[in-house]
Amino acid sequence: MERILKKTYRTAHPLLWMLLGVGICIFAACGLEMFYTRLFPHIVNEKQILLQSPERVLAFFLFCYYIFLHFVIQPKIIYSFIYKYRFALALAAFLICVALQLHGSSMSIWNTYLFKGDDPSRFQEPLFGLTRGIRSDEWNVFTPLAMSQEFNDYGITNSISRAWPTDMLTIYNQPVWDITLIAKPFYWGYLLLGPAYGLSWFWAGRMIALFLVTFEMFMMLTKGKKGYSVMAAFLIAFAPVVQWWFAINFLIEMLVAGQLAVLMIYHFMNTDHLLKKALYAFVFALCGLAYIFALYPAWMIPLLYVFAVLAVWVIVTNFKNGKRRKAEWFYIAGAFLVIAGIAGFWYLRSEEAFALTMNTVYPGSRVYTGGDGADFLFSYTTNLATPYLATANPCEGAMMYGFFPLTEIIAFTYLVKKKFKDLLVALLLALDMFFLIFAVAGFPVALAKITLLSNTTVRIIPIICLIEIFVFLRILSVTDNPLVQKKWLRIVLVSAGVGISVIAVYSAAHSYYTSILPESMPMAYWVGFVAVMSAFMLYFFVQRRKKLKTIFIICVCLLAFLSGMFVNPVMRTTDAIYDKPLAKAVQEIQEKEPGIWIGADMTSNFLIANGAPTITSTNIFPALERWEMFDENGEKQDIYNRYAHIFLYFTEGETELGPGPSGDTFSLYLNPNDLYRLGVNYICASPGHVIPMENFGGSLTVLYEDQNAKIYRVNPME
Structure with missing residues (x-):
């Protein structure tokens, strides 16, 4: 019994400590509330008096008590419970x-x-x-x-x-009583509960769904590596581009639908149960519809390439798993018929709206050929500061932490070592290079149209960042050993990474697009980000064992969290309009x-x-x-x-x-x-x-x- 208690708790009298912790955390929460109301306006240079908020005190209490529990209960128990x-x-x-x-x-x-x-x-x-x-x-x-x-x-x-x-039903497609609602669960709150609760349903539902689906996606991708999967969920759900563009252009819907569709393919390939196959096919159809309804080509087209690559990899690597039956083809055909039928009905119903949009001067006549993305490749280096420092237009510079071009160097080194036998990394790196050439050098108009990339904009850069996240997390999940064994080669590659980090930060600091740069950025920030990038590069060339792995995961999660969590405010009710x-x-x-x-x-x-x-x-x-x-x-x-x-x-x-x-x-x-x-x-x-x-x-x-x-x-x- 004593051994079981030691495995579960870190103290001799856990119940007493947990009760004592309530008092300690109430005191701490009141202190944080006082700190927030008095100092926050000065930190962000806002001349306003913040009122006391019981909701904020409760949030501070829950945060403090969560931290406190780590000193009473073994962390493994806490996170096993959360995972289960x-x-x-x-x-x-x-x-x-x-x-x-x-x-x-x-x-x-x-x-x-x-x-x-x-x-x-x-x-x-x-x-x-x-x-x-x-x-x-x-x-x-x-x-x-x-x-x-x-x-x-x-x-x-x-x-x-x-x-x-x-x-x-188009452009800013809104909550509507219609058959298309079946693939728009984030709008259900509006129709069931009205605008106040519906707005919360829309914001909270999308954020929670993105975090969960991304975690499950990377559990599949990393073969069950929970730490790296949590890190991926933080990197994508709290990504600056996701948070700055949270409510419009449907990036979240695309990320949720695309990843969930790939997961459905994976589970479809790995079960013999016909009823489950039918369910997975149906959910895949809903994902396809949700993706189509997003209707923002600047992100839809490049993301479609990404999810197609992931789907090909899943099918190729799992084709021999489970029994392949003729009935599967009926489910597959049924899924695509559902997608075609409802999407076709949607198009015919809104044909006039589509025609109006396509024939507009803006955005209908726009044809993008790339070639202007070079100055945005390093803008992710500013994203930790933009939620806190005044920036003319932080949205356009908002990215994900893909760590270009360090990830590309790491991926190429990894593939050489593996003799290009990792199909997923090879496919993703090829797609990454394809997009980079388009973004930096540009394509002729004909090629841009053939590849459909003419419908994108410079916002293809965040999708390149997403590919990089898939790449480096896939590599990390394969082995904890250094990427190369020879010490001199490690030194050369890490040194090159440090040098490139300096160039990346210098390029971002002297960007032609000054509107995406925070005002009065301190030199200490730039130096600090060089250190962040250098540490990221170094991590791939050392033994990635228990404590180091934990520290790395926590630091990356913290980087993503601080870059995205405080972009949008936390509001309660719709009183800001209706009151x-x-x-x-x-x-x-x-x-x-x-x-x-x-x-x-x-x-x-x-x-x-x-x-x-x-x-x-x-x-x-x-x-x-x-x-x-x-x-x-x-x-x-x-x-x-x-x-x-x-x-x-x-x-x-x-x-x-x-x-x-x-x-x-x-x-x-x-x-x-x-x-x-x-x-x-x-x-x-x-x-x-x-x-x-x-x-x-x-x-x-x-x-x-x-x-x-x-x-x-x-x-x-x-």
């Missing part, structure tokens, strides 16, 4: 997040533009972290669109967005007298989140017939035939459409008399927004006003 019950624990974490309505939206940025109210909910501000104004595609487009669906009964066609029938007086006023007006709205000064997309059909909300498709009223000869189609954020200005002159400050914008200079041509019933703008009334044939009545917004009713022409 990982799915149940993940489900519990998911349910808690949804119950508390926790999410990572930066919606509290609306507090910058709109009045919070005289007695605002404390949930209008983040519990943890900072809101990210740069992620306007999330808080100003994607999230308001999803919320508008609540006022649309989650129908396929939404006339709230753009105040024009808008297809919700505002303006939100209540808009909903009340729209309920009593429904009408068409137009907005200026950052109000347009806020209006659609509250159910108000708004002409100037982001036009995810161009409303060509509407804008042709002011362009009878079609001379200005290049201005408005695009995905566009619309800037509204009132003018005494004729209504005119003009270019905006970027490719996804245009300006509307509107004569107030044309409000009637557009069918506008309500205007929402800041109180200082000038509406020229001298030659206006109608009149405006103020229905609502606060210090940041004013609502007018457009009265009939006199």
